Amino acid sequence: MKDIIPVHKLYERSSAGMEVIYFDNVQERASILSAHRDDHYIFLYQEKGESNFMLDFKSLLVNDRAILYVLPGQVHHSINSKNVSGWFLAIDTLLVNEEYRTVFEQYIISNGPISLDDAKAEKFKQCLKLLHERFLLIEEPLSRAIAHSLAQSYIGMVAEAYLSQTQFGQKQNTRPVQINSQFRSLLLANFKKIKGPSEYAEKLNISLTYLNEVVKGLTGFPVSYWIHNEIVLEAKRLLYYTDLTVKEISFELGFSDHTYFSRLFTKFAGTSAGAFRAIYRK
Secondary structure (H helix, E strand, O other), rough: OOOOOOOEEEHHHHOOOEEEEEEEEEEEOOOHOOEEEOOEEEEEEEEEEEEEEEOEEOOOOOOOEEEEEEEEOOOOOEEEEEEEEEEEEEOHHHHHHHHHHHHHHOOOOOOOOOOHHHHHHHHHHHHHHHHHHHHHHOHHHHOHHHHHHHHHHHHHHHHHHHOOOOOOOOOOOHHHHHHHHHHHHHHHOOOOOOOHHHHHHHOOOOHHHHHHHHHHHHHHHHHHHHHHHHHHHHHHHHHHHOOOOOOHHHHHHOOOOOOHHHHHHHHHHOOOOHHHHHHOOO
16 A cells, blocks of 8 residues: 555646547456546446546446536545546646536535436536547647636536536535635635635634644645645636736735745646746747
8 A cells, every 4th residue: 555645646647737638438447456536527427337446535436427526625536437538638727717616625525426417417428528529739829728618618518517416505514514615715715815724713713733633634645735725727828818927926925035936836737827827838
């Protein structure tokens, strides 16, 4: 067994912020040694076949046509696949609409597979075919922007499908889930001003030890990871969508020392802020 669970980083495989793969008639048997986390979202559309894998200690059996997503940080590994065909989409959190993220991260507690009827299956298939075709031309003029737009459409369809399976806003009513949700809400509202994990614990009137225990138990990562994740995610947005300098972005995010911010970004994102902007704006 490994000493730590590895984290697969999307930037090591793709400079486009996404990866789209069509797989056909896959036969596979894997072991727990392949278990890992990802620093990005994964969306699967199984067109046919049968697959079985483990997601955060839950064994999931996917039969025939179905969709499934995996959140950043969730531990998962394949157990076996039989005659499986479909599409795999890996995508940077930056490129996932915040409204869709809310559905995936806060309102869906158990992200198991959803079976598709004929009509829905055809819509998903057509969208994915267009996305896959455009991704194969990612270096052509405008193809990157078009691929990103098509990915948003597909992800929106997935979010809609999951939302229809649950009552909006009805979350599992346990104390840890409530605390994690409250922490996420506080974080989204305050990450530019509050950088210390202990300050979030204080606002929630609980100890930092307990907050870390809850957050890591539910997400796989400690409080500090999620603080840095939101900071770097917002930095990526500003790098991608604005012409602010790295120094200006660091001040916008509440850092008085822009060199510290630059080191944090590089460590967390796996590339410098300048290199990230150059790659994504190709």
